[in-house]
């Protein structure tokens with residue numbers, strides 16, 4: 224397909240009467256097919272609101288203007304039934320805290336099956352094998368047992384992998400991740416990132432990956448946007464933006480993350496340096 228997967232142009236979001244308290248200022252960027260675009264910036268810079276605007280999940284108190292086009296179709300300020308059709312089907316989102324996406328009263332297998340049923344129309348029974356395959360693909364141990372577990376019986380990292388399974392099971396074109404591993408400890412974080420990397424590689428999905436962690440973004444993403452006080456201040460391939468930052472704010476971020484010790488021209492390590500996903504094992 225020609226044209227970008229996602230095109231955000233002059234997105235402005237404000238709160239208060241008439242959106243007078245503006246928090247996003249003329250935010251413009253594109254996500255191409257198969258591109259992994261990182262979005263970094265400090266707390267309060269506007270990363271989450273950017274993602275929520277794309278997903279049509281801004282709070283009612285927000286006023287938004289500009290344009291958000293997904294595969295050429297305008298989404299901004301469209302009715303919720305149009306956006307609900309796209310969410311979980313062509314676009315999916317993973318939040319920082321897995322319990323926001325999970326129902327504590329329902330077995331996780333049923334929750335994954337429910338997503339399949341809603342969007343693929345499959346009867347609940349036929350989905351079971353696909354659910355087990357999906358839980359196995361996100362590297363959950365004993366998936367045929369975990370399918371019957373309730374969220375509170377799983378660890379944080381296991382829950383986030385269930386959420387990833389729910390986000391990926393309908394093969395969305397665009398996956399938005401908002402700090403998906405921030406709540407996890409470092410080893411579990413690495414595991415969830417490996418699963419995500421394998422999924423994105425196997426499915427050729429586009430990804431908007433929000434993080435405040437430059438090292439994580441340099442591992443997962445090919446390109447990056449740097450956001451400061453509601454504006455994009457730097458953008459480009461990860462190696463360029465982190466290797467030769469143009470904006471002083473980016474230079475400061477890089478200095479504190481010590482990514483400046485990477486020699487010019489030297490490739491930053493990526494997950495592929497540590498892990499080769501088995502593309503054939505990804506369930507369909």
Ligand SMILES: Nc1ncnc2c1ncn2[C@@H]1O[C@H](COP(=O)(O)OP(=O)(O)OP(=O)(O)O)[C@@H](O)[C@H]1O
Nearest residue numbers: 238246264265266267268269270271272273282284
């Ligand atoms: N519902 C709301 N009402 C008023 N202001 C809000 C609301 N939600 C967010 N904001 C403001 O918008 C700005 C951007 O918030 P946003 O959540 O997008 O930041 P962020 O970069 O994702 O931060 P974090 O990394 O902490 O999640 C902040 O100044 C925040 O206070």
